[in-house]
Amino acid sequence: MLKPQDVVLALKLLAKDEEPWSQGGLAQEMSISASEVNSGIKRLALTHLIEHEAHNKRWQVVRPAIREFLVSGIQYVFPAEKGAPCIGMATANAAHPLRGCVPESNITPVWPDKKATQSGFSFKPLYPSVPAACNNDGELYQWLALVDALRDWDNPHRDIAQVLLTEKLSGRRQSESAQEKLRGSNKANHQMDLLG
Template sequence: MRKFNGLRPQDVVLLLKLVAHPHQAWLGKDLAQSLHLSASEVSEALARCRFSRLLAADPQALRVQRHALLDFLCYGLPYAFAVQPGAPARGLATGASAPPLVQTFGPEPAYVWPGALGSQWGIAVEPLYPQAPAAAQQDAQLYGLLALTDALRLGRPREVQLARQLAEQQLTASALASAARG
């Protein structure tokens, strides 16, 4: 049987976690714990990200190719991992209803990841993978990046435009922080 090398949704979340914490020296088990994945899922995700050239080929370094990731987030993600708003539900705010976009667009109409983790009512949006809300609730930087990602996936023009600008700023700031460290 041929090995599947295509990206999976949790791969995007893993890359965003690495971008959110550029100074962290990650071990696979630490990434697995923080993302609520198994160690083997993290290992396979890293291999797929390297194959897709979103992560540097060096197995000793977890260096995200930020320009490639930004291009994928803006132009590939909405098609590869498309989402349609669902039924009203209670959950954790996402997209334009969560920081950093909520300051511009306000909380209504609210988009939420449905589940017991949140208390906001809104329109349900399926997260990139089932454990993403739990991982986001433990990490504010990751939560912000996932909210931007969902704004890009939902595809409302004004929200997409601002989400692209903010994603570019955050990826650039992360790159500058990594360069200053290295």
């Protein structure tokens, strides 16, 4: 059975991309124990979300599988838990890469973090060490912000998060047509807000 920190671990491996890594190094960067990294790798392998590369026996994320899980399953397994106003680190629609693609909201989802300065409402991270892990890894931060947007059943911009996640997984930058669709979606949503 997957644990929330296993999703964070898979996203950390995606953030690492081709960089070499060790379990001890991942543990330090993620602020979790090396044994938890080892157990997480075993659980991810069991669920076929990671596999060994044939030529060097290094673990890699199975991108089609992780996409299917994140787009179709994450909201069922690890739904968003939102709470009271607090200070923290912006996530979901309030963080890059979604922040520039969706209309601004006066309700900012934040991971509670006393070291941060953003005010908003509490959005429980997948694992308590997520804010600390993201302070030193902007790429991991982007992955987790997109995943948080997908975890939130009430998010009207889940479709945009799916597009951005898919493009990020394919390693492509946004195409001109995708950017235009996103801009069109933003305008339509803004017009609907004005009508509503």
